[in-house]
Amino acid sequence: MCSQNFPLGLSYLLVKPSLLALEIDWPSKMSKRAGENKLESWMLIWKEKTSGGSRSSKTFKPKKNIPEGSHQYELLKHAEATLGSGNLRMAVMLPEGEDLNEWVAVNTVDFFNQINMLYGTITDFCTEESCPVMSAGPKYEYHWADGTNIKKPIKCSAPKYIDYLMTWVQDQLDDETLFPSKIGVPFPKNFMSVAKTILKRLFRVYAHIYHQHFDPVIQLQEEAHLNTSFKHFIFFVQEFNLIDRRELAPLQELIEKLTSKDR
Numbered sequence: 001m002c003s004q005n006f007p008l009g010l011s012y013l014l015v016k017p018s019l020l021a022l023e024i025d026w027p028s029k030m031s032k033r034a035g036e037n038k039l040e041s042w043m044l045i046w047k048e049k050t051s052g053g054s055r056s057s058k059t060f061k062p063k064k065n066i067p068e069g070s071h072q073y074e075l076l077k078h079a080e081a082t083l084g085s086g087n088l089r090m091a092v093m094l095p096e097g098e099d100l101n102e103w104v105a106v107n108t109v110d111f112f113n114q115i116n117m118l119y120g121t122i123t124d125f126c127t128e129e130s131c132p133v134m135s136a137g138p139k140y141e142y143h144w145a146d147g148t149n150i151k152k153p154i155k156c157s158a159p160k161y162i163d164y165l166m167t168w169v170q171d172q173l174d175d176e177t178l179f180p181s182k183i184g185v186p187f188p189k190n191f192m193s194v195a196k197t198i199l200k201r202l203f204r205v206y207a208h209i210y211h212q213h214f215d216p217v218i219q220l221q222e223e224a225h226l227n228t229s230f231k232h233f234i235f236f237v238q239e240f241n242l243i244d245r246r247e248l249a250p251l252q253e254l255i256e257k258l259t260s261k262d263r
């Protein structure tokens with residue numbers, strides 16, 4: 001399989017409302033899989049899809065687990081259940097009586113896992129040769145710096161950039177002082193600003209996939225997963241104002257289209 005054989009791209013998506021409307025049918029897919037969390041359901045759906053084919057989806061980074069029985073696990077379950085209601089605007093709202101930091105933390109972990117898997121399925125197409133720079137369309141190029149280990153931004157290929165990015169995010173999620181998993185351990189004062197940086201950076205992976213790798217996404221019939229995941233992500237960051245509008249510019253047109261038919 002080669003992307004050159006399939007000359008469609010983001011522009012195709014933007015003029016093709018039927019493609020844009022493709023989303024995962026949460027309730028029916030989820031009800032058959034009671035007891036499994038969303039990520040596991042996705043993995044199963046993907047496995048079914050790719051089994052028998054020449055390639056299988058691979059997880060790019062190990063997924064971050066939210067331990068079963070914890071309050072955060074309950075929150076994740078709540079998020080999944082409300083997603084099934086079909087009203088995404090309501091599904092992203094802070095559940096009554098819950099802590100905003102914890103809600104943002106649980107959802108951030110969930111988005112990391114989703115993006116990890118979405119990117120994992122197209123890593124064969126995102127190479128040093130195909131993507132010598134990390135970009136989101138012709139107008140946006142990203143250089144990597146994490147602000148601690150790498151202060152001066154480095155210009156590198158997209159696979160390298162995304163590897164830096166996802167490793168950095170994973171390090172933040174694994175840091176118990178930033179993302180406490182134990183009951184009673186408070187979130188740090190700077191939690192929201194850390195979460196904003198994580199989400200801002202994760203957005204760039206969506207932007208890169210949509211702009212540079214939408215052809216293989218169609219080939220692999222993953223556009224519904226990608227659209228659903230991205231729409232959920234956007235509704236979430238809009239609800240809590242987590243990403244600056246300027247940062248969202250590379251996908252502004254898509255965001256407007258995806259969110260114009262609020263459900």
Ligand SMILES: [Zn+2]
Nearest residue numbers: 126131158212
């Ligand atoms: Zn790429």
